[in-house]
Every structure is written in C-alpha cells, then in structure tokens.
Amino acid sequence: xxxxxxxxxxxxxxxxxxxxxxxxxxxxxxxxxxxxxxxxxxxxxxxxxxxxxxxxxxxxxxxxxxxxxxxxxxxxxxxxxxxxxxxxxxxxxxxxxxxxxxxxxxxxxxxxxxxxxxxxxxxxxxxxxxxxxxxxxxxxxxxxxxxxxxxxxxxxxxxxxxxxxxxxxxxxxxxxxxxxxxxxxxxxxxxxxxxxxxxxxxxxxxxxxxxxxxxxxxxxxxxxxxxxxxxxxxxxxxxxxxxxxxxxxxxxxxxxxxxxxxxxxxxxxxxxxxxxxxxxxxxxxxxxxxxxxxxxxxxxxxxxxxxxxxxxxxxxxxxxxx
Amino acid sequence: xxxxxxxxxxxxxxxxxxxxxxxxxxxxxxxxxxxxxxxxxxxxxxxxxxxxxxxxxxxxxxxxxxxxxxxxxxxxxxxxxxxxxxxxxxxxxxxxxxxxxxxxxxxxxxxxxxxxxxxxxxxxxxxxxxxxxxxxxxxxxxxxxxxxxxxxxxxxxxxxxxxxxxxxxxxxxxxxxxxxxxxxxxxxxxxxxxxxxxxxxxxxxxxxxxxxxxxxxxxxxxxxxxxxxxxxxxxxxxxxxxxxxxxxxxxxxxxxxxxxxxxxxxxxxxxxxxxxxxxxxxxxxxxxxxxxxxx
Numbered sequence: 264x265x266x267x268x269x270x271x272x273x274x275x276x277x278x279x280x281x282x283x284x285x286x287x288x289x290x291x292x293x294x295x296x297x298x299x300x301x302x303x304x305x306x307x308x309x310x311x312x313x314x315x316x317x318x319x320x321x322x323x324x325x326x327x328x329x330x331x332x333x334x335x336x337x338x339x340x341x342x343x344x345x346x347x348x349x350x351x352x353x354x355x356x357x358x359x360x361x362x363x364x365x366x367x368x369x370x371x372x373x374x375x376x377x378x379x380x381x382x383x384x385x386x387x388x389x390x391x392x393x394x395x396x397x398x399x400x401x402x403x404x405x406x407x408x409x410x411x412x413x414x415x416x417x418x419x420x421x422x423x424x425x426x427x428x429x430x431x432x433x434x435x436x437x438x439x440x441x442x443x444x445x446x447x448x449x450x451x452x453x454x455x456x457x458x459x460x461x462x463x464x465x466x467x468x469x470x471x472x473x474x475x476x477x478x479x480x481x482x483x484x485x486x487x488x489x490x491x492x493x494x495x496x497x498x499x500x501x502x503x504x505x506x507x508x509x510x511x512x513x514x515x516x517x518x519x520x521x522x523x524x525x526x527x528x529x530x531x532x533x534x535x536x537x538x539x540x541x542x543x544x545x546x547x548x549x550x551x552x553x554x555x556x557x558x559x560x561x562x563x564x565x566x567x568x569x570x571x572x573x574x575x576x577x578x579x580x581x582x583x584x585x
Numbered sequence: 586x587x588x589x590x591x592x593x594x595x596x597x598x599x600x601x602x603x604x605x606x607x608x609x610x611x612x613x614x615x616x617x618x619x620x621x622x623x624x625x626x627x628x629x630x631x632x633x634x635x636x637x638x639x640x641x642x643x644x645x646x647x648x649x650x651x652x653x654x655x656x657x658x659x660x661x662x663x664x665x666x667x668x669x670x671x672x673x674x675x676x677x678x679x680x681x682x683x684x685x686x687x688x689x690x691x692x693x694x695x696x697x698x699x700x701x702x703x704x705x706x707x708x709x710x711x712x713x714x715x716x717x718x719x720x721x722x723x724x725x726x727x728x729x730x731x732x733x734x735x736x737x738x739x740x741x742x743x744x745x746x747x748x749x750x751x752x753x754x755x756x757x758x759x760x761x762x763x764x765x766x767x768x769x770x771x772x773x774x775x776x777x778x779x780x781x782x783x784x785x786x787x788x789x790x791x792x793x794x795x796x797x798x799x800x801x802x803x804x805x806x807x808x809x810x811x812x813x814x815x816x817x818x819x820x821x822x823x824x825x826x827x828x829x830x831x832x833x834x835x836x837x838x839x840x841x842x843x844x845x846x847x848x849x850x851x852x853x854x855x856x857x858x859x860x861x862x863x864x865x866x867x868x869x870x871x872x873x874x875x876x877x878x879x880x
Contacts, residue, residue: 323678329678329681331681376865376868376869377868379868379869379872380824380868380872380873382677382678383614383620383677383678383681384824386620386678386681387620387820387821387823387824388824388864388868390817390820391817391818391820391821391824391861391864392861392865394814394817394818394821394861395858395861395862395865398857398858398861399858401857402854512817516685516689519682519685523682551697552693552694552696552697553693553697554693555689555690555692555693555696556689556690556693556694556697558686558689558693559685559686559687559688559689559690559691559693560686560690561686562682562683562685562686562689563668563683563686563687563690565682566672566679566682566683566686567668567671567683570675570679
C-alpha cells in the first residue's frame with residue numbers, strides 16, 4: 264500500500280530544532296492575538312478546530328487510519344460537558360473532565376469496533392458509527408434534539424479565572440490547545456509513535472516483528488478520540504452551546520478537509536488548515552450553500568493537485584520536516 | 586397485520602435501493618479501487634434528471650427510466666476521465682476524499698437552486714390498458730392492499746440486479762471485467778482496452794445509482810439531499826455484506842431493507858439505527874463481512 268506521505272524525512276536533531284522554533288513562533292503569535300484587536304471568538308473557534316484536526320491527523324498521518332466520524336467525539340464531549348455544566352452545575356474544570364471522559368469512553372468502544380477492518384472499510388465504519396450516534400442524540404431527551412443545549416454558563420475555572428471575559432477565555436483555550444498539541448507532538452516522537460508509523464508503512468512486517476498492531480492502533484484511536492473530545496469540551500465554553508451540527512457527518516468532512524488543506528501527516532498542517540477553513544467560512548457566510556460547493560472544490564483541488572497540503576509543500580520545498 | 590405488511594413492503598423498497606446502490610459501489614470498487622462517496626449525489630441526480638425531463642421537455646417516466654441512467658452515466662464517465670483516473674496507484678483513501686468533494690459540489694449546487702424541500706414527481710398514469718392506469722392505483726391481494734407502483738419498484742429492481750449479476754458473472758464482457766479486476770496488466774497485454782473498461786464500469790455503477798434515483802422519485806420526492814444520508818446507510822450495508830460478491834450485495838441489500846421495515850413495525854424508535862447496530866454486531870462476530878474475503 265502506497266503511503267499517504269511518500270517523502271517522509273527522518274527525525275533528526277535539526278528537524279526537532281526546526282519544529283521547536285516553529286512551535287515557539289506559533290505560541291508567541293497566538294499569545295499576541297488579543298493585543299491586535301482581531302475578533303477573539305474567531306481565533307478561539309479556530310483553535311478548537313485546530314486541536315481537533317491535530318487529533319484526527321494523529322490517526323491518519325501517523326497511523327494511516329482515515330476516520331470519517333471524528334465529529335462524534337467533538338459532539339459527545341460537547342454534550343457531556345454542556346449537560347454537566349448546565350444541569351449538574353459543576354465547575355468548568357469538572358465540566359471538561361466529564362466531556363473528555365465521555366469522549367474517551369466512546370473512543371474505547373468505537374475504536375474496538377472500527378479497527379477490526381482497515382483502509383477504506385475503517386473510514387466507512389467510523390462514518391456509520393458517527394451516524395448511529397447522530398440518530399441517538401437526535402432522539403435522546405438530554406440533548407434537546409434539534410434545539411441543542413444552549414446558554415451554557417461559563418463560570419470560573421479553578422475558581423479563579425473568569426471565563427466570561429473574552430481575554431481570559433482566550434488564554435485558557437490557547438493553553439488547552441498548546442497542551443494538547445504538545446501531547447500529540449510527544450506521542451508522534453515517542454517509541455509508540457515510531458511503531459505507529461511502522462504499522463502505517465507496512466502492517467504485516469510490523470506484526471512479524473512481534474508488535475501487536477491492533478493494540479497500537481486501538482491506543483492511537485483512543486488517544487485521538489480523547490484529545491478530539493478535549494477540543495469539543497473547550498468549544499463548549501467558546502460557543503456556549505452544544506448542538507447536533509457538531510455530530511453531523513458534514514462536521515466530520517470539515518475535519519478531514521482542514522487536515523487535507525494543511526497537509527496530512529504534517530505536524531503544523533492541521534493548525535494552518537483549521538484557520539484557513541474557519542476563516543473561509545466566516546468570510547463566505549453570506550453565500551449560503553455556495554460554501555459547501557467551495558469546500559467540495561477545495562477537496563477536489565487538494566486531492567488532484569495539492570496532496571501535500573500547505574505545510575507539506577513548504578516542508579517539501581525546504582526539505583525539512585514540519 | 587395490514588400495518589406489518591405495509592412496513593414489510595416499505596422495507597423491500599428501501600432494500601431495492603440499498604441493493605442497487607451497494608451493487609454499483611461493489612462493481613466500481615472492484616475495478617477502480619475507489620469507494621464512490623458521490624454515489625448518493627449521483628442517485629439524486631438521477632431523480633432530478635427524471636424531474637427535468639418531465640417538467641422541461643414533457644418526457645415521461647418510462648423514457649426517464651432509460652434516459653436518466655444514460656445521462657448521469659455519461660456525467661459519471663466524464664468525472665472518471667477528468668478526475669478519478671489520475672488517482673490510479675495512489676492510496677484508496679484519496680478516491681474517497683475526491684468523490685466526497687464531488688458529492689459536496691453536486692449537492693451544494695442543487696441545494697442552491699432547489700433549497701432543501703422536496704419536489705413532487707407523479708406516478709405515471711400511462712399506458713392505460715383496460716382498468717390499469719399506468720402504475721397508479723393498487724390491487725387487493727386478499728391479505729393486503731398493494732400499491733401498484735411499490736410492487737413495480739421491487740420487481741423491477743430485482744430484475745435489474747439479476748441482469749447486472751448475469752452481465753458480470755455470465756457474459757464474455759463480464760469475464761473480461763472480472764479478469765481486469767484480478768490483474769489489469771495481464772488483461773491489457775491480451776489487447777483489451779482496460780482504461781476504457783474502467784470508464785464503462787464507472788458509468789455502469791453510476792447508471793445503477795441514477796436508475797434507483799428515478800425509481801425513488803415518485804415515492805420519496807425529489808430532494809437535493811435525498812442521497813446524502815442514504816449513502817451512509819449503504820456504506821453500512823457494504824460493510825455488512827462485503828464487496829467480494831455481486832449476489833452477496835443484492836441479498837444483503839434486500840435483507841437489510843426488510844429488517845429495517847420490521848423494526849419500523851415492532852420498535853419504530855430504532856428504525857434509523859438498526860442497520861448501523863447490525864453492522865456493529867457483524868463486525869464483532871465476523872469482521873470480514875458476511876460474504877467478504879479478508880481485505
């Protein structure tokens with residue numbers, strides 16, 4: 264099977280240094296956003312989706328598993344957090360824990376089912392599972408069906424940080440994003456990540472070397488789903504609602520699109536892709552369904568001419584790993 | 586009992602659509618190694634072609650059954666020539682992503698012009714022979730009242746499915762096709778134009794989807810998103826049945842339709858989800874699918 268990222272560049276100290284420089288630059292730039300007067304809501308939303316896309320990318324870029332149902336983790340964590348915050352009235356940190364726990368539990372179950380098939384079947388199974396969940400949430404009473412859970416209180420994180428203040432919320436979301444990003448980065452560069460890459464490149468060979476590949480894939484799936492859930496919980500504080508849109512297959516498609524635009528299997532690509540797609544949706548919001556058409560065109564254009572994505576092309580040009 | 590039979594019939598009709606669509610997906614996957622995410626959008630285009638034929642040119646249902654699959658099939662072949670063929674040799678997942686993009690484009694364009702509501706398409710009332718008014722009306726079978734059109738859909742789909750099976754498994758053309766699926770290079774060496782066969786295969790699969798669209802137009806109305814949710818169920822059907830066998834796809838499609846119909850009668854809350862739940866069960870018991878080989 265031909266790999267998705269055919270020109271992989273070995274991890275060298277130089278590559279690690281490049282990545283840390285880019286990461287530091289990214290963190291500083293994002294940290295300066297509130298001083299620039301850019302609408303923070305937009306950036307916070309983009310950060311949540313960026314983390315979501317990074318989690319998705321962990322599976323496809325390093326495990327070779329294309330999940331077409333990652334919206335289920337976003338939506339599930341969102342519903343769990345929203346319900347805990349609004350109905351149980353818990354504090355924000357507990358709300359996040361509840362959401363992440365919900366997504367983690369879901370990823371254990373769905374991962375166990377979906378990794379039983381590979382390649383194209385894996386994508387179809389994850390899509391079908393997320394559609395199953397969509398119908399469950401549509402009918403379950405606690406999600407309030409089409410209305411969703413609205414008007415979620417933001418509260419004080421750890422009793423100190425007032426999340427109702429946009430700037431405070433922004434830095435909390437940014438911290439969450441950077442933390443999640445570093446966790447994924449650490450995973451990719453760990454021995455565990457190396458085994459994942461080996462499975463992506465040649466699974467029978469990894470099996471013959473004695474690795475229990477199913478366990479690695481399941482663990483990667485759970486990690487990815489849990490981090491996606493963390494992004495979903497953060498998004499609850501930004502959007503202050505949880506709705507069916509977050510579980511719908513169109514959302515799963517958008518996650519795939521963000522990662523594809525930025526670059527499958529690149530470390531910073533999903534972040535760039537998320538900002539590009541969210542910005543596009545903001546600016547084209549008045550064009551109705553043409554947004555869908557444009558997204559479709561981007562999908563087609565990326566697959567036909569631009570498979571490395573933005574960051575992938577840059578990295579390829581400079582022969583660096585990014 | 587009347588209600589049970591009625592739901593069984595609805596199930597058989599949905600089953601015919603599952604069978605026609607999953608059959609097309611299996612045929613396309615066999616030749617192109619692509620899971621055609623645009624299948625639902627092309628099914629919708631079939632229904633819209635029938636609608637346009639009737640309202641713009643006055644061409645009725647019977648001709649639409651023939652013309653719509655050909656028109657949409659040609660559209661599909663253009664897609665294959667201009668885009669899908671460039672994916673040969675790449676990871677299968679790119680085919681899924683490309684056709685997903687195509688589905689978004691097609692559905693988005695139709696939604697722009699027709700919104701999300703359904704357009705009516707009447708059941709044909711000709712030819713009029715004796716007391717028959719085309720496919721309108723119904724007949725009393727003693728134990729239930731059978732609307733003629735619904736009976737027609739089930740029987741006609743079954744005939745089309747079996748004809749496709751015959752074409753692929755029993756004719757010379759089908760033998761070339763199966764050979765090209767196994768080993769395209771060798772078949773090309775025998776002087777058979779494999780790229781053209783691939784294009785025709787895609788056209789055939791797409792045509793089957795468009796035909797299902799025409800059949801469904803009088804029952805489900807013509808809507809831009811009529812294929813969007815359906816295709817996900819059909820994916821689950823494909824996972825359950827496996828794509829290794831043509832007859833397997835047909836039988837699984839009809840069987841799941843019937844099971845869905847029964848669920849609607851006995852436990853309506855689960856009728857949306859029963860196919861997905863069955864998919865989970867099959868994956869737990871026999872991960873390769875009911876008829877599938879290890880892939």
